[in-house]
Amino acid sequence: MTTAQAGTGRTVTTTxxxxxxxxxxxxxxxxxxxxxxxxxxxxxxxVTIVGNVAGRLSExxxxxxxxxxxxxxxxxxxxxxxxxxxxxxxxRLTDIYGRKKLFxxxxxxxxxxxxxxxxxxxxxxxxxxxxxxxxxxxxEYAAINSAIDELIPAKYxxxxxxxxxxxxxxxxVAGALLSIVALDTSVFPADIGWRLTFALGAVLALVILLVRxxxxxxxxxxxxxxxxxxxxxxxSSIEERIEAEKGEPLPRAETEMTIRQRRRTTxxxxxxxxxxxxxxxxxxxxxxxxxxxxxxxAITFGYGAILIRFFDVPSGHTGYYFAVIAVGNFLGPLLLGxxxxxxxxxxxxxxxxxxxxxxxxxxxxxxxxGSLSAVTMTACWCVVLFFASAGASSxxxxxxxxxxxxxxxxxxxxxxxxxxxxxxxxxxxxxxxxTNTGVVGDTVLAFQIGAGLMCAAGVVAALxxxxxxxxxxxxxxxxxxxxxxxxxxAET
Numbered sequence: 226m227t228t229a230q231a232g233t234g235r236t237v238t239t240t241x242x243x244x245x246x247x248x249x250x251x252x253x254x255x256x257x258x259x260x261x262x263x264x265x266x267x268x269x270x271x272v273t274i275v276g277n278v279a280g281r282l283s284e285x286x287x288x289x290x291x292x293x294x295x296x297x298x299x300x301x302x303x304x305x306x307x308x309x310x311x312x313x314x315x316x317r318l319t320d321i322y323g324r325k326k327l328f329x330x331x332x333x334x335x336x337x338x339x340x341x342x343x344x345x346x347x348x349x350x351x352x353x354x355x356x357x358x359x360x361x362x363x364x365e366y367a368a369i370n371s372a373i374d375e376l377i378p379a380k381y382x383x384x385x386x387x388x389x390x391x392x393x394x395x396x397x398v399a400g401a402l403l404s405i406v407a408l409d410t411s412v413f414p415a416d417i418g419w420r421l422t423f424a425l426g427a428v429l430a431l432v433i434l435l436v437r438x439x440x441x442x443x444x445x446x447x448x449x450x451x452x453x454x455x456x457x458x459x460x461s462s463i464e465e466r467i468e469a470e471k472g473e474p475l476p477r478a479e480t481e482m483t484i485r486q487r488r489r490t491t492x493x494x495x496x497x498x499x500x501x502x503x504x505x506x507x508x509x510x511x512x513x514x515x516x517x518x519x520x521x522x523a524i525t526f527g528y529g530a531i532l533i534r535f536f537d538v539p540s541g542h543t544g545y546y547f548a549v550i551a552v553g554n555f556l557g558p559l560l561l562g563x564x565x566x567x568x569x570x571x572x573x574x575x576x577x578x579x580x581x582x583x584x585x586x587x588x589x590x591x592x593x594x595g596s597l598s599a600v601t602m603t604a605c606w607c608v609v610l611f612f613a614s615a616g617a618s619s620x621x622x623x624x625x626x627x628x629x630x631x632x633x634x635x636x637x638x639x640x641x642x643x644x645x646x647x648x649x650x651x652x653x654x655x656x657x658x659x660t661n662t663g664v665v666g667d668t669v670l671a672f673q674i675g676a677g678l679m680c681a682a683g684v685v686a687a688l689x690x691x692x693x694x695x696x697x698x699x700x701x702x703x704x705x706x707x708x709x710x711x712x713x714x715a716e717t
Contacts, residue, residue, distance in 0.1 A: 243478035262389035269396025298657030307359025315364025316638025328368035335361030336430035343423035384562035390618035391558025397551035401544035484706035514644020516682030517617035536599035553607035571690035577616035578683030589672035
């Protein structure tokens, strides 16, 4: 690595990004996956528990004066509003102060808010801490996806990112099964069981927080923010560890990059990058996030209510059905993830969105005809969401890799917030309103809206998706600092 003084910053020539991308898969990479990816399990558990306990919370003796519609509608929307607000707030700080500081802080916020939800004694308290729980989770999206993409080699980035985002559904399985036990009044009183589910989420968050302390800062972030010596030591230690594990030296990294170090990126630069330099990519990000956000936030918060209202499933049994759906969701990214690195982003993103949308239209048609039972409806949703979950996970992958390094966390936060606000806030509210009427046609309309948005996003992906498979982040989107360094070289 070489450095040269350049105005208020330093111009640095380095091979660190190339060195990270040429690493073989190792135990060290698994430690990153476990340390960072497990938080989605908590998110999945949170959302699923709320959907499944909605019926119980509205029953006499629950300890809260709240209706099922308020839980799946208002509380769900507040959770998403919190996540959107948190994404923007923490995302900006993630780009300024680093990935590691923020993925520790945001998890601590989530932990505290979840614990306080378990102590809810009135509706306003429950609503407040659902918002704050989402506020912590929103920051996780920006910090975690930034760190994952910057630490995982280009060859594996797509499948790993999808698998980690898809691990949300392992939490959904846990939440569904946990709610079965917690809602069994022969095991726990009606006003205690649902509280224990939230308390367990806080305990698991504490365990993950302890594990996450050992995950390093992103060397790419250190490099750009003037801490190149620290980045060099970190990457060298990773290389030594992997060489010891593999028993052979690593190949030499040939590709160099010259950057001008900076402390922070202004909002003006971010806006210019997102809306001018990369406006086609921005349109892609909006489409992907709006489509998946409406579908998922509406269904995950409201599926339990559908089972109870239209199929007379007892409130304590909805977890069984949701566990099946959650397994299908997890299998999608798990089994299809590798294809995003081999077949390619454009084909796989557009294909999963379009196929899930078409299948959902079919499910709506069968439901409208009265051809479905609780079991067959769940089977249909399982197939739909097998493809939809891979597509939804690829939305996070896409916006985390197609914008420059300096704007990565804020870009993730921005598209998540705007897309989720459009689809994730309106989704639960519209879905709760339509399903609460008890009219089949209204619920069919909700299904069709979700299906239409997924198909529209698939068409946009077919036209605008970036062929980012197996390419370095710096090749997909040149860092702003590299552009500055090249401009300075030309001027001299």
